[in-house]
Amino acid sequence: MLAAWRTVAQRRQCPRAPALLAAARHLASQTATASAQSASVAAEVPSSSSGSEPSARLSSSSQQQEERMDFPGGSVPFTAAMSFLGGTFSPRAPLPCYRTIDSAGLAIADADIPHELDQETAVKMYKTMVTLQTVDVIFYEAQRQGRFSFYMTSSGEEATAIGSAAALTNDDVIFSQYREQGVIMYRGFSVQDMAHQCFGNIHEQGKGRQMPIHYGSKSLNFHTISSTLATQLPHAVGAAYALKLQKRNACAVAYFGEGAASEGDFHAALNFAATLKAPVVFICRNNGWAISTPATDQYRGDGIAGRGPGYGMASLRVDGGDARAVYNATAAARKIAVEQQVPVLVEAMSYRSGHHSTSDDSSRYRAAEEMRQWRARDPVARFQRWLVDQGWWSDAQDTSARQEARRDVIKALETAQKAPKPPLSAMFEDVYARMPWHLEKQQAEVFAHVRTHPDACPADIPVK
Amino acid sequence: MQRLGALLRRSQGDAVLAPQLLRTYATTQMTIRDALNSAMDEEMARDETVFVMGEEVAEYQGAYKITRGLLQKYGPKRVRDTPITEAGFTGIGVGAAFQGLRPIVEFMTFNFSMQAMDQIINSAAKHHYMSSGAITCPIVFRGANGAAAGVAAQHSQCFAAWYSSVPGLKVLAPYDAEDTRGLLKASIRDPDPVVFLENEILYGESFPVDQAVLDKDFVLPIGKAKVMRSGTDVTLIGFGKMVGYNLKAAELLEQEGISCEVVNLRSLKPLDREGIAQSIRKTHRVVSVEEGWPQCGIGSEIVSIAVEECFDDLDAPPERVTGAEVPMPYAANLEAAALPTTDHILAAVKRVMGK
Numbered sequence: 001m002l003a004a005w006r007t008v009a010q011r012r013q014c015p016r017a018p019a020l021l022a023a024a025r026h027l028a029s030q031t032a033t034a035s036a037q038s039a040s041v042a043a044e045v046p047s048s049s050s051g052s053e054p055s056a057r058l059s060s061s062s063q064q065q066e067e068r069m070d071f072p073g074g075s076v077p078f079t080a081a082m083s084f085l086g087g088t089f090s091p092r093a094p095l096p097c098y099r100t101i102d103s104a105g106l107a108i109a110d111a112d113i114p115h116e117l118d119q120e121t122a123v124k125m126y127k128t129m130v131t132l133q134t135v136d137v138i139f140y141e142a143q144r145q146g147r148f149s150f151y152m153t154s155s156g157e158e159a160t161a162i163g164s165a166a167a168l169t170n171d172d173v174i175f176s177q178y179r180e181q182g183v184i185m186y187r188g189f190s191v192q193d194m195a196h197q198c199f200g201n202i203h204e205q206g207k208g209r210q211m212p213i214h215y216g217s218k219s220l221n222f223h224t225i226s227s228t229l230a231t232q233l234p235h236a237v238g239a240a241y242a243l244k245l246q247k248r249n250a251c252a253v254a255y256f257g258e259g260a261a262s263e264g265d266f267h268a269a270l271n272f273a274a275t276l277k278a279p280v281v282f283i284c285r286n287n288g289w290a291i292s293t294p295a296t297d298q299y300r301g302d303g304i305a306g307r308g309p310g311y312g313m314a315s316l317r318v319d320g321g322d323a324r325a326v327y328n329a330t331a332a333a334r335k336i337a338v339e340q341q342v343p344v345l346v347e348a349m350s351y352r353s354g355h356h357s358t359s360d361d362s363s364r365y366r367a368a369e370e371m372r373q374w375r376a377r378d379p380v381a382r383f384q385r386w387l388v389d390q391g392w393w394s395d396a397q398d399t400s401a402r403q404e405a406r407r408d409v410i411k412a413l414e415t416a417q418k419a420p421k422p423p424l425s426a427m428f429e430d431v432y433a434r435m436p437w438h439l440e441k442q443q444a445e446v447f448a449h450v451r452t453h454p455d456a457c458p459a460d461i462p463v464k
Numbered sequence: 465m466q467r468l469g470a471l472l473r474r475s476q477g478d479a480v481l482a483p484q485l486l487r488t489y490a491t492t493q494m495t496i497r498d499a500l501n502s503a504m505d506e507e508m509a510r511d512e513t514v515f516v517m518g519e520e521v522a523e524y525q526g527a528y529k530i531t532r533g534l535l536q537k538y539g540p541k542r543v544r545d546t547p548i549t550e551a552g553f554t555g556i557g558v559g560a561a562f563q564g565l566r567p568i569v570e571f572m573t574f575n576f577s578m579q580a581m582d583q584i585i586n587s588a589a590k591h592h593y594m595s596s597g598a599i600t601c602p603i604v605f606r607g608a609n610g611a612a613a614g615v616a617a618q619h620s621q622c623f624a625a626w627y628s629s630v631p632g633l634k635v636l637a638p639y640d641a642e643d644t645r646g647l648l649k650a651s652i653r654d655p656d657p658v659v660f661l662e663n664e665i666l667y668g669e670s671f672p673v674d675q676a677v678l679d680k681d682f683v684l685p686i687g688k689a690k691v692m693r694s695g696t697d698v699t700l701i702g703f704g705k706m707v708g709y710n711l712k713a714a715e716l717l718e719q720e721g722i723s724c725e726v727v728n729l730r731s732l733k734p735l736d737r738e739g740i741a742q743s744i745r746k747t748h749r750v751v752s753v754e755e756g757w758p759q760c761g762i763g764s765e766i767v768s769i770a771v772e773e774c775f776d777d778l779d780a781p782p783e784r785v786t787g788a789e790v791p792m793p794y795a796a797n798l799e800a801a802a803l804p805t806t807d808h809i810l811a812a813v814k815r816v817m818g819k
Binding site: 224 | 515541544546547549551552553554555556557558559560561562563564565567582583586587591592593594595596597598599600631632634654655656687734735737
């Protein structure tokens with residue numbers, strides 16, 4: 001039988017060949033052991049049942065062989081006990097939440113810190129948080145004033161975005177959802193860049209193609225944000241597969257919310273990442289709410305981290321409001337992904353302090369008390385307290401940093417608003433890598449029409 | 465070729481033997497299956513970023529054996545069997561393309577691509593535009609499209625009209641082995657996402673291909689139709705399997721003194737509007753033939769071109785021959801009744817000829 005399995009495995013050149021051979025050898029050795037054991041058992045059987053000796057030997061040896069169930073997916077032990085695991089009456093213990101700083105910002109003694117934060121990184125993280133908070137407040141107000149059409153804040157999730165971004169290298173490819181502006185800011189996307197994108201003016205890299213907050217930057221290795229939920233998860237797996245074949249010292253990183261994790265793409269991406277052994281880090285921002293849907297309506301299992309082991313993936317739950325813990329979790333996850341070439345799942349528990357977007361008023365479905373309690377555990381304040389305790393920051397520095405951020409943000413908005421909009425040609429470019437003749441023809445027709453009917457074209461569209 | 469030359473010299477002037485020799489040696493017969501297989505094989509040998517993924521493409525050698533031998537030649541990293549999730553493996557292919565690989569994603573049939581529609585359109589087709597050129601997606605989606613035989617409603621839909629309406633996608637529909645080789649190789653080399661619509665019924669059919677087509681760098685231009693047969697009385701326009709039906713109808717109509725020009729679209733997006741219009745202006749009559757449903761089908765676009773761009777040259781209203789407007793039934797007689805036949809094409813031509 002071993003020979004037969006070996007032939008099958010070789011002929012099929014099957015990737016599972018080593019496992020098949022190992023299983024066959026295991027079975028063969030069990031048979032050998034069983035035969036030896038059953039031989040000694042048979043010797044003890046009284047002579048009156050000598051006629052049934054062969055069958056007695058057969059039944060005891062077959063019981064010995066049946067300790068494990070070998071099937072195409074692997075090998076599992078048999079048991080005669082029946083017990084359901086999981087569900088309301090036999091729940092598995094939830095994955096605990098890793099943290100290094102408490103709600104007040106005080107360091108927790110003896111916390112695991114495999115990746116110490118140095119002063120330069122920590123201060124850069126905090127300053128980015130300050131700028132992010134300022135941008136969020138002022139851009140939100142700008143939208144309410146009608147200056148652009150849409151905005152989404154990330155209040156309460158600054159530590160998740162910036163803590164994780166700080167632990168990655170610029171070669172790591174980022175696929176985000178829409179509430180990770182802290183990540184692209186940490187990488188170097190300026191407030192001015194953000195303002196240009198929100199106004200869709202001639203200066204923004206996106207040529208006015210996308211609605212506000214859909215940032216992207218090829219040079220910063222941050223994929224242009226796509227509105228469709230969770231589609232970025234399989235993208236990240238595909239990109240990680242490419243990095244693997246290209247033998248790069250880098251991983252793909254996919255950010256998503258706990259609501260997006262209900263999409264089919266989440267299942268396909270995680271399942272696939274594991275079977276492909278793709279070096280991807282999945283970072284879930286579990287912020288408790290998907291517009292008005294609370295997490296209790298989104299899932300009944302152990303959050304998102306609890307699903308990871310089901311896919312055969314190393315998983316960690318972390319306090320998303322603790323920037324230092326998020327930094328360590330991401331650094332450790334990245335190390336596993338790149339060194340072992342496997343996917344890793346990190347679930348950062350936090351809270352969406354703001355509304356879903358400028359199209360939402362969350363006071364209609366959330367208790368004010370709940371929001372107040374979470375604001376009291378503001379991740380930026382916690383990190384600030386820890387920084388001050390290290391002697392790396394002061395109140396005076398904080399005041400001046402916030403004033404400077406406010407000035408920069410207001411100026412950026414003014415500059416962006418005054419800049420001209422993209423020209424008419426921007427409408428037809430980039431549909432394909434090279435403009436095909438039918439679009440050239442249509443573009444020429446539009447220009448010809450506008451030249452003969454200048455009143456037909458709005459004044460703020462440069463005709464070129 | 466040297467052998468051919470030697471044989472021709474020896475045959476010197478033999479009126480029967482020489483042409484026979486030329487036909488045998490200068491052209492080869494090739495099935496669509498082999499055309500697809502050889503095209504992918506050559507492109508994978510040429511460019512190591514090209515890889516194939518789909519259900520059953522590796523160990524099973526392809527659900528329709530199109531990828532036969534590729535796993536053995538290129539290994540499991542470049543010929544990947546996928547779990548059953550079209551949305552998942554399409555998304556992964558798209559992500560790999562974003563990151564610089566050139567995936568060929570096989571859908572067992574394009575009916576299953578509906579599960580991946582969002583990834584194909586919202587991600588593959590639109591990202592180059594949305595990112596203002598920063599992101600490219602050099603991916604090919606290929607598989608069987610349209611009616612097969614006896615596979616009924618959920619396995620027989622034609623997706624030509626849906627995909628060809630999307631800016632950002634290129635959509636190709638080969639007919640013979642020359643189309644198949646040239647257009648698939650062009651698709652794999654193209655920087656844009658390409659939807660490549662094959663036909664299961666044609667997989668086993670053989671077509672003559674000359675030496676030029678067998679060259680490993682043989683590519684056809686995307687966006688150009690081909691006049692398969694020149695004619696003067698009416699233009700028959702179709703793609704894929706219907707081109708064969710149009711050619712057959714043209715032969716039958718010739719016996720009745722009607723000269724048909726048969727246009728093989730080859731490319732549905734970009735559509736060769738100028739080539740189509742040129743033919744209609746020449747013959748003054750047009751019949752569009754397709755297997756798909758009538759409303760908003762490819763025929764609707766052909767008729768629009770005829771009316772918008774050739775109105776003054778038309779001697780008769782344009783006609784469409786399409787599949788019946790029903791989900792495909794299973795029973796053999798009903799299935800046959802739901803699809804165009806050569807008789808339908810003959811009848812349409814006679815109507816536009818006023819006969």
